[in-house]
Amino acid sequence: MAAEFATSVACDFRNQTKKYELAIDKLQNEVNEARRKTEVIEHDVEDWLTKAREEREDVKRLLDEIEVFQSVSCLGLEILLKYESHQATVPGLEFIPSKDFMPSESSNSAFKEIMEALNNGDVNMMGLHRMGGVGKTTLAKEVGRQAKRHFNEVVIVTVSQTPKINNIQGKVADFLHLNFQKTNLEGRAGQLWLRIKDVKSILIILDDVWEELDLKVIGIPFGDDHKGCQIFLTTCVKQVCTRMKCQKDVHLNILHVHEAWALFKDNVGLKDVTSPLSDVAKEVARECKGLPLAIVTVGSALKDETQDEWKVLHRRLKDFRHIEH
Known part of the structure; x- marks a missing residue:
């Protein structure tokens, strides 16, 4: 089970x-x-x-x-359906290979917007927003992978809901092979500031940002302080883009129905769309609401389960939806 x-x-x-x-x-x-x-x-x-x-x-x-x-109950899957109301982080590698990037109409559109903005010298702060489970982190890592061709340095840091400045400083420093000589936040910020200023062109990706960050406190120069430094952040809170004064705000949509169904079939291993399982599988896939993380996790977890077990799950998911709304 x-x-x-x-x-x-x-x-x-x-x-x-x-x-x-x-x-x-x-x-x-x-x-x-x-x-x-x-x-x-x-x-x-x-x-x-x-x-x-x-x-x-x-x-x-x-x-x-x-x-x-x-x-939790319901085979542990109810929590997936709460991704519409709170953030969840998609696990993954630092910069994923392109073969692992699952393109969709929405992600392709967002990716194009982001890369065009990065090539625009007038944009030094840009944000990508949408609820959790849609694939912001995955897209951000693909942006980072592609951006390596155009920037001297590319840095990606997970900020999280409870950010710790010293941890963020440490992660950025690791990317830049910087060994801190100072132990206090201000001293480390000063060292980091000088190191970043020394890089002609650098992209800093701040993933999973929940609230406004003071980049100067961290030690990140941008704008008039460093024209060659561009910031790209992802968030599930649209207001963060406003508070961080993003010059470009990109919205990442959920998967279209046909894309969601194709991804679900692939993870379930459903080859024959005429099988008795097909109808209930479509209903379960529909309950994932176009969220890639939910589709992949639910599909993989229910692979090889019986039709009766799928029907039980579908009823539980529908009941959960009624409770939520």
Whole structure:
């Protein structure tokens, strides 16, 4: 059953995460020891550590979501349908390969708008907004991957609902191979400011922003302070784009019905649209409301389940909708 599947996945993830964390800590200790001996650290090592830390955070966030799934009824799936009212972060790699980017009419349109704005020298602050589960993070990572061709440096940082300035500073510094000599926020901000100013063209992607951020407090120069620095943020709160004075505000829509159904079929493994399962599958897919994250998660969790189990799930999802509205 899907609940058992979630428990199994969570257990495996926890075990793998512990091994991953041990490997990261071991390598970091070796790097620290090498620095103390004034040895040169290869960029490949620094890059791996940066990516490893980002991926470790993604896995931890995924584990948190799985634990939430386990704590609710309806095979743990009701929580997916709340994505219309609160933010959820899509786990993923730092900059995903293009083959993992799932294009849709909405994402293609938004992607085109974003890339055009990035090429416009007059736009130094841009935002992408929509409710959680639509694919903002995935799109932002694809933007970052493509932007590497046009910028000297591309940085992506997950801000989250409870941002910590020192963590944001640390993540940006990791991308730029900056070792802080200062320990207080102001000192680190000053060092970061000078390092970013030293980069001719840089794109800083701030993902999952919930409230206005003071970039100067972090140590990020832009606008008149650094014409070569462009900021691209994603948020589920449209007002954040206004408060951050975004010159370009891009809206990411949900999937169209035919796109949602194609994605759902792919994740369920439904090849024969005339099968007895097809009708109830369409109803379940419709309850995902065009949200890619919900479609992928529900479809994958219910793969190989029986028709009766699908019907039970569909009734539970409909009942949940009635309660919500």
